Amino acid sequence: MFSRLFKTVLHPDTHQICFPVFLPAAGLVLLFVAYCSLFQASANELFAWLQSAVVSRFGWFYLASVAVFVIFCLALIVTRYGDIKLGQDHAQPEYSFLGWFSMLFSAGMGIGLIFYGVAEPLLHYIAPPVGSGNNVAAAKQAMVITFFHWGFSAWAVYGVVGLSLAFFAYRFQLPLTVRSTLYPLIGDRIYGPIGHAVDVFAVLGTLFGVATSMGFGVLQINAGLHYLLGIEQDIWVQCVLIAIVTVIATLSVVMGLDSGIKRLSQINVYLAVALMLFVLFTGATVTLLDDFVQNIGAYLNGFVGRTFNLYAYQETHGWLPQWKLFYWGWWISWSPFVGVFIARISKGRTIREFIAGVLFVPAFFTFLWMSVFGNSAMNIEMQSPGALSDIIQSNLPLSLYYFLQYFPWPTFTSILATVLIVTFFVTSADSGSLVMDTITSGGVDHPHTWQRVFWAVIEGVVAAVLLVAGGMQALQTATIVSAFPFLIVMLLMVYSLMKGLNQEGVRMDAASLPPTPALANTQLSWQDRLHAIMAFPVRKDAQTFLLDSVLPALRAIVRELKDNGIDAALKRSPYEISMCADYGDEDDFYYAVRLVGYDASDIQLTGTDDNDVVEYFRAEVHLAMGGQDYDILGYTHEQVINDVLEQYDRHMHYLHGLR
Template sequence: MKKLKSGLRTSMDLGVTIPSLIFILGVCLFSAFLPEATEAALTTIKEFVFINLNWVYVWAITIFVLFLGFLTLSKYGNIKLGPNDSQPEHSFFSWVAMLFAAGMGIGLMYFSVAEPMTHYTSDAFSESDYQIRAKNAQLYTFFHYGIHAWAIYGLVGLALAYFAFRYKLPLSLRSCLYPLLKDKMTGKWGTMIDVFALCSTFFGITTTLGFGVVQINSGLEKLGILPETSFFYQALLVSLMVSLSIISAISGVDKGIKLLSNINIIAAIILMVFVLSFGPTNYLIGAFTDGIGNYVNNFFALTFDTHIYDEQTLPWFYNWTILYWAWWISWAPFVGLFIAKISRGRTIREFIAAVLLLPTFFIFIWMTVFGNSAIWTDVHIADGALGALVSDPDSMMFEFLNYLPLSELSSALAIIIVIIFFVTSADSGILVMNTISTKNAKYSPKWQTIFWGVLLALLALMLLNAGGLQSLQIMTLITALPFSIIMVLFTVSLMKALVIDQNYYDSKFSVSTIPWSGEFWKDRLKKMVNFNSQSAIKEYLDTHVEPAFGELKAEFEANGIVATIRQYDNPPKVEITIAHDAVDDFVYGVKCHRKLVAEYFMQESNLPDVENAKTYYPKTYFGDGRDGYDVKYFTKNELISDVLKHYDRFLEIVSKEDNELFLSNGEED
């Protein structure tokens, strides 16, 4: 805990916090005071990225989906996010509720009617049959909010949780690259990654909350609670809800955030059941069933589709699919870190299955109930009135609810859900920003939590008043491009670590220890704590291996078997061979093998002394190419016994008729 000049104690890392604040304030001030110029410049950059580099997003997200699918089905799925005996900290329901609230939040309410209706009325899908347009609208809504979106969050959350809880590294994005960066993760590269994560989190939450408060204001106006939608009322709403978010964040994950998430998921289910019951129920059940099948059938086609052969849909593709991929990627540092924070003790398979499938399944039901209901209502009841409102997404949800019974009650419930989503997004965001800025310090003063909440509210209101939210949103989308590359590196880093992890826990006792008794324990301990030179291994070959092979050769020949012993100098090795005509020769050899010792091992005071990074040991090799093993602890008689075990194996194999083709030496008669 450091002490600032003002006397305040802080756990913030100034190397991360100060550059982040400079960049955040700079972008926000430009967006607020020069909104049109800033938006124009950033829009030009965004259009270039989306049009010319959209394939980066497509391939990156494809890699994330395939990688997580592979881990789920592989042996690595059993690895825990923490020590092997760790247990989950939260109940399954609370865990899913929290990751769901952080992952989608306000967007789920904002776009549940607006997006399907927009796709339905879009010129990109101008089929005359409304049923085909409705089916396409549902399919692309599923695509944008389904497995691909959650794979982005899941990858970052998995990498963070794995390296933080399994490797005991800081809960920081820099830790996700530890196998690639090693000690450099504590240097400037690691700091740059944390600065990027902090800025990306701040921008993503600021813009989402700015747009969210507009929807809340619109809903309260529809209900007659507020007289108008204006900046004054939006400022009051932001002040109230950010205050609630700060209180929730200070209370911690186990209290405020968990409680609000649980309440919200229950409230959302109640609203959804209400719409399902009073809407076109049979149509919705059929539409959901058909939609799932349509999504599964088109999964890979959608994954790789760049619309390059259909120029009519290209603008739609850039403004919806690519924008969504960029938006989810820009939110990934925040959502991933929060998901990781609440996922200690889960297995990798459990984590991926829950993060990818459960929210996706719920969202599919949600989007079907609201989106398909709105389209059906627009066609059969509203006579196109809802479709005409696609340019006003803030009020579409409430206009749709007006066509159902108890519209005021359902609208009030919708507003409550949006407000709680607002608070849960903000409080988890505040918690994450404090975590990043402190490099996951265990203890932080409460004023830091308040600081991030107040800054969030002030800048959101400043941009909302000046019309600069759009610029900030575009900036967020642009930063997603470099982070998508970083996320691809996460997959490489995580895979490398998982292979090491699996090998570590799969490592069994050395073969050389199998015949041990207590008879030679002092000699074996002396060998164990000494790392040998090449000359020492050469001496072992001369004093143990060659005499053992000599005795074997004599005994083989006494039993009518001709054996040959060969010695080599570079590298030093000795082998005994029994030649055959019809099958490959039996070969058992021991050679001097080199290995490198880890740097940290050399520096550890309470480990055996190692003066050189290179050490040598006697390793077996065989005529059939199998991997050998260290035999430095073997006595002469144990070596003889080991050769005979392999010779017995050899005789067992060559005596089987089924192995004839495999064992033939290929020589012609």
């Protein structure tokens, strides 16, 4: 199926533009900007109609789909597929757990936690979807609802997209774009119009999802500046703020993933933890920790029911589209962005590590955040009715700043909160532009700098246009509507990933087969194996082995395969000799012997008279899925052939299992 497994599927130019994706995506966005700018009244009416149409007809579809994503992710954790690496078998994670968590958390939630951490629980407390508010029962329900909106369901959406992208990009060497996730379903057509359309949907969803976050962020930055400096809360002030932060985000994008985004992400986490711990330890610490534990229990207890609850038998007076469906649309529209981003930083991790890290770690941090801020806000409201609810209902972005007045050093913490919002704002903007740049460049690692700047600027422009055209209503509508086409792509993505994982299962079964008796009888004698283990060959010896044993062995096999009508090729370099047998639409057979050097400074070398040697070499076997962690240096010509034949036999079992 994956006939291009070890072939170049991208153009060799590492600074390319995928015009069939870039031009339609950019054109549609510019048309949207022009329409909203020139026809604001009409745009407002269109937003209202679209939101009503999607919610009334397809609300069930959003909820059922997200339930599928949750079940799928949880199932993968407990299956054998959890051991598969997102990369070749020898791949190792590029980032530490802290660095990885910091980047995925900042990209995934960021601004939303700051914007809604105080406001959402309190709004559900005073106006729950059903029943009366301002009582203990409403407080319990408010935290469960908040947890549900920000918990496992949201991260399952991100996990499905990120896992699919990482699996097909790093395991099967396909481009790191959304189209690659559908390869098992449509094959080479991912490089045609269908694949282009999928990537265009991904770009548009990402753009509106990030623009929504930027809109919320700038509303709260403006509120913070109004609270601290008296600057007017005005749409044009907000547009200026968007321009300023967009410039900062553009600079971060140009600096790149490691220098810019990674550093900002870590700063975000440190500042967020500092602010949360300050509220926790200067507030009702023990009570808040009690609330946190009980909130988790209530959330888990009612998870299944809430997952499928559309309030079909109850009147919620517009609550469902304003909250639940908005969040589901927000997570779905943002999933291409977060998915591509966390796929880029997750190479080398196993599927089990990936899902556990993406699904549980940020969710539990979010639960703690919401408990600290949400329960603290409700405690204040219970003691002084109207103290916070009045300001939240009249000016939601100011809620965090008025909340901080009830704790020590409110001016300092308000400044800290504003800085945190700005850094989250910048991180979301530069991460989003980097992802859109990657998609519109066909998945290359280093696209044109001007292209990255273009998307960073467009994000800011769309956020400003949405705010001018309709404020928060426009932000919510754009999010819900833009998510719909990509939701269909995500469901296809799940099916495609299941097919890919099934193929990996067949490969694992074939790799676990014992060698045939004929091959087993030709393995090294125990004396030869002992000498091979004791020896630490230097570079010269290893290269001699490649030329004298590996090269003639692989050359003979390639010649025999060609004589039998199989297209086979041999490649050689000073440190590696490989062969590949082409099986057309099925996976090619690939076998390579690669010289890998290791530090020998602390080892007493045998087999050499050079006591100053600081490096020894192993001749390690690499197959299609990466290094196999065994050394054949010292094998004879015949023994090398037999090792190749053993791996070839397993590969044929694997192909047979797929047919």
